[in-house]
């Protein structure tokens with residue numbers, strides 16, 4: 404079998420099963436049992452984004468989906484580019500925010516929607532997901548209008564920006580949104596509890612679309628290849644990649660790309676004050692603290708649920724731990740990052756700025772630095788304007804939703820309430 408539950412290796416599944424189930428027994432994550440490096444790397448890097456990505460996906464799936472089908476799915480999912488912008492001599496930003504919801508999560512969510520529409524049986528399917536902001540928008544837009552799929556999205560009430568909320572709580576139709584009176588970890592706990600309830604799972608055909616779903620990670624692997632392919636040839640083996648991290652899905656995907664043979668030198672995992680991982684790497688102790696709210700709210704996660712996958716690749720000997728460093732960027736430094744980039748004529752936002760600051764701190768001579776631009780600056784308009792003391796304009800996607808009415812319901816963070824809601828409709 405292609406994938407196994409990393410907590411219980413005896414639970415082995417196909418990609419199709421893993422996508423449908425989402426989470427394995429005992430909340431274990433699914434992960435490939437083996438990753439074989441790609442061949443003909445330089446040929447691959449010379450290919451266009453969509454074609455190359457189809458090959459990567461089919462290879463990762465060990466042929467469970469053939470190259471032609473994978474390419475067709477990717478073509479529907481990746482309808483927008485991932486340009487590598489040169490910020491200053493040896494520093495680049497991989498702009499992952501040109502999709503419909505202006506954040507990198509469009510890549511994973513749209514590919515997952517392709518997978519589920521391919522795999523969907525006649526039965527009922529309910530997507531239940533928790534979001535700290537951007538996943539919700541990406542999932543809602545990716546699935547909006549797919550009639551046989553019901554989508555329920557939980558988010559922490561009052562803890563995401565109004566514009567973020569407007570992007571996914573105004574769609575209606577098959578998209579239902581719930582503002583939970585708690586933080587993101589409460590939302591995530593509700594989703595986990597729902598998945599543990601076998602009866603509920605069966606009754607409504609439960610599926611998760613948050614970053615634990617393996618299909619999302621595989622899609623994200625593709626843009627790391629796209630980043631390296633856009634570097635001048637002589638720089639392609641010198642890249643250090645800084646990833647602004649919350650749930651650590653993006654970093655997991657980057658490490659998979661490296662395991663596949665992409666010549667990334669090393670990774671920096673940049674966090675905000677929710678710094679469970681940097682502290683863990685420094686002390687060896689896993690001690691999550693209470694989640695705190697920051698300017699980079701999509702990274703306000705103190706129990707990153709993709710971290711076990713990173714550990715798994717280290718334990719298997721696929722990835723050398725010394726090639727990962729992790730750094731916490733506080734609110735002052737975040738604001739400085741946005742300002743510094745602006746002085747170089749590059750408009751960014753808090754998440755990207757965190758990755759930039761961590762990169763600046765760690766990059767050595769002779770290296771090329773790439774930081775991931777995970778969101779469009781206009782998505783965090785209020786913070787960016789406050790930091791820069793200047794007004795910035797809204798792109799069309801955001802201007803369109805600003806005037807729409809919120810359709811969300813509200814709920815206390817209690818599983819019994821959520822269960823009743825899910826089964827009552």
Ligand SMILES: *Cc1c(COP(=O)(O)O)cnc(C)c1O
Pocket residue numbers: 506507508536537538614647648649650651652653654701702754777778
């Ligand atoms: C989700 C998100 C992140 C964090 O990504 P993970 O894969 O959860 O680590 C960073 N920036 C933005 C804008 C996000 O939406």
